[in-house]
Amino acid sequence: MGGALAELGLARVINAAGTLTRLGGAPMASEVVAAMAEAAGASLDMAALQERASAEIAAATGAEAGLVTTGAAAGLTLAAAAVLAGLDPARMAQLPRIEDGRSEILVHRTHRSAYTRALAVAGARLVDFGHNDRGTGAGIRGIEAWEIEAAIGARTAAIFFAATPWSVPDLPLVARAAHAHDLPVIVDAAAQLPPAANLRRFIAAGADLVVFSGGKAIGGPQSSGILAGRRTLIASALMQMLDMDVPVASWRAPLGVQVAGVPHHGLGRGFKAGKEEIVGLLVALRRFLARDEAAEQAAQTARLRAIADALPVRSTLLDAATTGRAPQLALRVEDAPGLAARLRAGDPPVHLGERHAGEGVLLVDPQALRPEDDAALIAAVRAALA
Numbered sequence: 285m286g287g288a289l290a291e292l293g294l295a296r297v298i299n300a301a302g303t304l305t306r307l308g309g310a311p312m313a314s315e316v317v318a319a320m321a322e323a324a325g326a327s328l329d330m331a332a333l334q335e336r337a338s339a340e341i342a343a344a345t346g347a348e349a350g351l352v353t354t355g356a357a358a359g360l361t362l363a364a365a366a367v368l369a370g371l372d373p374a375r376m377a378q379l380p381r382i383e384d385g386r387s388e389i390l391v392h393r394t395h396r397s398a399y400t401r402a403l404a405v406a407g408a409r410l411v412d413f414g415h416n417d418r419g420t421g422a423g424i425r426g427i428e429a430w431e432i433e434a435a436i437g438a439r440t441a442a443i444f445f446a447a448t449p450w451s452v453p454d455l456p457l458v459a460r461a462a463h464a465h466d467l468p469v470i471v472d473a474a475a476q477l478p479p480a481a482n483l484r485r486f487i488a489a490g491a492d493l494v495v496f497s498g499g500k501a502i503g504g505p506q507s508s509g510i511l512a513g514r515r516t517l518i519a520s521a522l523m524q525m526l527d528m529d530v531p532v533a534s535w536r537a538p539l540g541v542q543v544a545g546v547p548h549h550g551l552g553r554g555f556k557a558g559k560e561e562i563v564g565l566l567v568a569l570r571r572f573l574a575r576d577e578a579a580e581q582a583a584q585t586a587r588l589r590a591i592a593d594a595l596p597v598r599s600t601l602l603d604a605a606t607t608g609r610a611p612q613l614a615l616r617v618e619d620a621p622g623l624a625a626r627l628r629a630g631d632p633p634v635h636l637g638e639r640h641a642g643e644g645v646l647l648v649d650p651q652a653l654r655p656e657d658d659a660a661l662i663a664a665v666r667a668a669l670a
Contacts (some may be wrong), residue, residue, distance in 0.1 A: 302649035308497030309506035323563035350512035356474035357494035364406035380407030386441035449608035459490025468492035504568035524550030
């Protein structure tokens with residue numbers, strides 16, 4: 285079969301590992317692809333487009349405003365730039381070198397990961413606090429109010445929070461402690477969809493800024509994301525991302541905010557979202573909100589049951605309540621890393637979830653697995669086991 289992929293010598297993979305960035309995220313629906321193609325053939329006012337996106341995102345998340353970013357990590361960098369600079373064009377111009385005022389973001393050790401580096405890109409100094417009892421398995425305690433109070437100082441600009449199914453119950457406590465000191469809370473919820481209810485959950489729990497991936501469960505372009513939150517902070521992030529080579533006399537600040545002057549190109553200029561990504565993400569977001577989540581999970585569960593019945597290995601069906609996102613099938617096999625490697629090297633290459641491979645478990649995640657690939661997946665696993 286011809287096509288661009290064949291001409292480039294690229295092979296499709298069977299993706300049963302989930303909506304992973306390294307595998308291109310989720311396949312996009314034809315409606316999303318068509319919207320992107322329509323946008324690609326038009327010239328648009330990018331500031332006006334992002335303001336339209338803000339209204340759509342605000343309606344979906346319950347936030348005051350929002351913008352489309354070039355992924356969740358870019359959203360974290362823009363969030364950090366917003367809390368560091370606010371609406372001050374002089375501080376925007378200083379980033380990423382802030383030498384005065386609030387320039388530190390607190391990160392509880394249980395929430396520290398390689399992704400928090402995105403905050404430091406904006407110029408923030410990350411300050412660790414607390415204990416990682418949960419992460420190391422040493423205990424059950426998470427973030428506590430007294431730890432936050434002890435960590436807050438004169439240079440604290442914000443508190444970072446990594447949302448996971450087990451961490452979310454701590455968010456209201458963190459928000460109360462932060463807001464008592466007039467500090468915003470930045471929430472990384474990149475992979476916390478589905479359920480769709482999580483679009484509103486974090487703002488409702490007290491987050492001031494929250495990021496989501498656009499190319500995972502939402503089904504938008506892989507290089508897209510959402511930053512939602514307080515209007516003034518979103519406006520700051522937007523001004524630091526947009527093309528600011530504008531006629532000064534007629535320029536209007538976004539989202540109705542007031543600023544002392546027209547900022548120059550900001551730190552977020554390299555994270556500019558194209559019109560195709562913005563329009564594609566907005567169409568995907570509408571589709572995500574309109575879908576029947578229960579019916580979708582029931583169909584995924586039925587497919588996983590059929591896959592389990594066809595494979596000669598012990599397996600356990602994990603429902604969405606257990607995984608926190610979508611149903612998955614856990615395959616218990618000998619030498620899970622070796623089996624996964626053989627599948628990746630096959631024709632076609634097959635990718636399974638390897639998060640628990642060290643425990644002898646590989647996962648089948650249906651979110652990016654096309655139904656027409658189920659039979660090929662079964663055949664490949666059976667062959668690799670032989």
